[in-house]
Amino acid sequence: MVTDRYGNPLHECTRETAGHLDRAVDALLHFRPGVEPAVADALGSGPATPVAHSFAAYLGMLGTEPAEAVTARRRFDGYVAGVDVAALPVRERLHVAAAGAWLAGDLRRAAGLLEELSLACPRDPLALAVGHQLDFFTGDAVRLRDRIGGALSAWDTADPHRSLLLGMYAFGLEESGHYRRAEEAGLAAVEQDPHDVWAIHAVVHTYEMQGRVSEGIGYLDARREHWARDNYLDVHNWWHYALYALEAEDTDAALRIHDASLHHDASAGLAMELLDAAALLWRIRLAGVQTAARWEALADAWAARADPPFYAFNDVHAVMSYAGAGRFGEAARLIADRRRWLEREGHETVTNRRMTAEIGLPACEALLAHARGDHTTVVDLLWPLRRRLHEFGGSHAQRDALQQTLIDSALRSGRHDLARVLISERTGLRPDSSYNRTARARLADVLGEAPHAGTR
Numbered sequence: 001m002v003t004d005r006y007g008n009p010l011h012e013c014t015r016e017t018a019g020h021l022d023r024a025v026d027a028l029l030h031f032r033p034g035v036e037p038a039v040a041d042a043l044g045s046g047p048a049t050p051v052a053h054s055f056a057a058y059l060g061m062l063g064t065e066p067a068e069a070v071t072a073r074r075r076f077d078g079y080v081a082g083v084d085v086a087a088l089p090v091r092e093r094l095h096v097a098a099a100g101a102w103l104a105g106d107l108r109r110a111a112g113l114l115e116e117l118s119l120a121c122p123r124d125p126l127a128l129a130v131g132h133q134l135d136f137f138t139g140d141a142v143r144l145r146d147r148i149g150g151a152l153s154a155w156d157t158a159d160p161h162r163s164l165l166l167g168m169y170a171f172g173l174e175e176s177g178h179y180r181r182a183e184e185a186g187l188a189a190v191e192q193d194p195h196d197v198w199a200i201h202a203v204v205h206t207y208e209m210q211g212r213v214s215e216g217i218g219y220l221d222a223r224r225e226h227w228a229r230d231n232y233l234d235v236h237n238w239w240h241y242a243l244y245a246l247e248a249e250d251t252d253a254a255l256r257i258h259d260a261s262l263h264h265d266a267s268a269g270l271a272m273e274l275l276d277a278a279a280l281l282w283r284i285r286l287a288g289v290q291t292a293a294r295w296e297a298l299a300d301a302w303a304a305r306a307d308p309p310f311y312a313f314n315d316v317h318a319v320m321s322y323a324g325a326g327r328f329g330e331a332a333r334l335i336a337d338r339r340r341w342l343e344r345e346g347h348e349t350v351t352n353r354r355m356t357a358e359i360g361l362p363a364c365e366a367l368l369a370h371a372r373g374d375h376t377t378v379v380d381l382l383w384p385l386r387r388r389l390h391e392f393g394g395s396h397a398q399r400d401a402l403q404q405t406l407i408d409s410a411l412r413s414g415r416h417d418l419a420r421v422l423i424s425e426r427t428g429l430r431p432d433s434s435y436n437r438t439a440r441a442r443l444a445d446v447l448g449e450a451p452h453a454g455t456r
Contacts, residue, residue: 006123006161010051011092017046024055025125029164031197031232035059050092051126053079057099058130064137064271066310073103091121098130105350107138115147122154125161132168136175137311138351139390145172163192167199174205175395182206194226197233204240208397211430213247220244232272235261239276243283243397247434251289254280258294269301275317279401282320282367286408287438292325299325309341312352312360313393319364320401323371331368335361359385359392363402370405378409383418404435411442419443 001009005022013021024038039059042052053076060072076099085096094117102110114131117124128151135144148169155162170186173179183206189199200223207216220227220241227237238261245253263277277298281291302318309315315338322331342357352360362381369377386406389399403422410419423439430436444450 006125008091008121008124009089010049011089012048012050013046013052017042017049017052020045021049021051021055025129026161028129029125029161029198030195032230033232048083050083050088050096054092054095054099055126057103058126061102062130062133064311064314066307069103069310076100076103091117091124094120095127098127102134105352107134107351109349110134111138111140111143115143118147118151122151125165128165129168132172135172136395137313137393139393141172141175141390145169145176145178148172160193163189164196164198166192167196167202170199170202171205174202174209179206179210190223190226194223195231197227197231197237200227201233201237201240204237205395205397208240208243208247209430211247211433211436213244213434217241217244217248235273236276238262239280240397242280246280246283246287249434251284251287254284255291255294263294263298263301267301269304271305271307271311271314271317274298274301274321275314275398278317278320278324279398281324282401283404285324286404295321295325299327299330303330309338309352309356311393312338312355312363315356315360316363316367316392316402320367323367326371328368328372331364331371335364335368338364355392359389363389363392366402366405366409370409375409375413378405379413379415379418382406382409386422407439411439411446416443416447 002013002015002018003009004018004025010018010021020038020042024035024042027033027035027038036059039052039055042049043056046052057072057076060068060076080096080100085093088096094113098110098113098117101113111131111134114127114134117127118131121127128148131147132144135141135147148165149172152162152165152169155165166185167189170182170189173182173185183203186199186203186206189196190203193199200219203219204216207213207219220237228234238257242254242257242262245251245257258277258280262273262280267273281294281298284291298321302321307314307318315334319331319334322328322334338356338361342353362385366378366381369375369381382402383406386403389402407419407422410416410422419439420443423436423443426433427436427440
């Protein structure tokens with residue numbers, strides 16, 4: 001029986017195909033573009049290999065690109081039609097089931113199947129890495145952490161890929177609030193593998209959540225040769241750098257990063273990149289800085305995609321872009337389209353249905369209301385959701401644009417009681433944040449009080 005480099009048997013697989021799959025897993029864990037050709041090579045040399053077909057299906061979903069998902073589903077359905085899935089070994093059967101569930105839109109079922117797989121095969125890094133991303137997409141911070149934490153003991157410390165799992169664990173620790181342990185795990189992972197961009201990203205999140213801006217900038221600068229090019233996370237890590245610049249009150253630097261790295265004429269127009277650009281410009285807009293031309297370009301990019309209902313997190317950032325550009329009609333049309341989709345039958349198990357109905361649409365409506373100056377509506381929509389925003393995915397840092405929107409509207413609508421609570425909550429967690437200082441000063445100004453430090 002042919003096995004992969006981790007000792008997992010591979011059904012209907014040659015040594016050549018196993019080599020391609022090992023190469024693909026390594027590229028996936030490092031977020032390198034080489035993952036697609038490696039999987040294509042695996043399919044070419046092993047057209048009957050279940051793991052290769054599952055891997056290709058996962059790749060079709062990981063980018064949250066609807067067109068790629070359609071292609072992946074068509075290819076995967078063709079494979080499944082010609083195989084007795086029930087007769088496959090347990091690992092392959094669970095991979096095929098998880099891939100099928102995700103392609104059908106049931107992210108939570110896919111995540112659960114991969115968790116079941118990891119119980120039986122804790123040394124399957126494909127299941128762990130894809131499951132980790134599903135936990136991120138569904139906002140399940142506890143499973144984001146524990147999926148990896150539960151498997152780490154099965155990996156020898158000498159295994160070069162164990163550190164990549166440690167980087168994933170660091171991100172799960174950070175998102176679940178264990179900042180000191182997250183920093184330790186992330187730094188250890190990067191020390192063992194300097195090209196582990198997900199671990200670098202986890203460390204950056206850890207500093208950001210604690211308001212350690214200068215350390216975050218210093219860390220990104222020190223590791224720039226490892227994260228700033230030739231990987232799928234470079235744009236996102238530049239976004240984090242821009243957030244640090246905003247916290248350092250250097251809006252010009254943040255805009256330079258936007259223009260050079262987040263969105264420009266040569267940008268690919270991928271959803272993952274467009275949402276980073278939107279989230280940055282929205283924060284800058286909340287600070288009172290107008291960037292009309294940038295908003296127009298970003299809104300054009302979203303409009304060119306004309307995405308169907310697929311992932312509410314992306315829809316929110318599309319509406320953010322239309323609202324920022326003052327293109328209220330386009331924002332309203334996207335919202336109306338999603339409402340019509342929800343009214344249709346036949347997608348009760350689609351995870352995005354609940355995400356859209358309960359989180360995505362209210363968030364979209366709040367962003368549009370904010371751009372129109374209807375701050376009472378913003379508060380009415382976002383206040384009940386503020387502790388549920390994780391349910392439509394993303395990180396604390398990404399969702400903070402909505403939290404900042406709520407604070408701004410609470411101040412502008414005269415809901416100073418809510419503003420005080422929200423600002424106090426933030427200050428308790430990040431007392432040295434320049435954003436929090438500014439928000440406290442705004443509140444003190446409208447109340448005619450002297451600013452004070454709040455919780456220290």
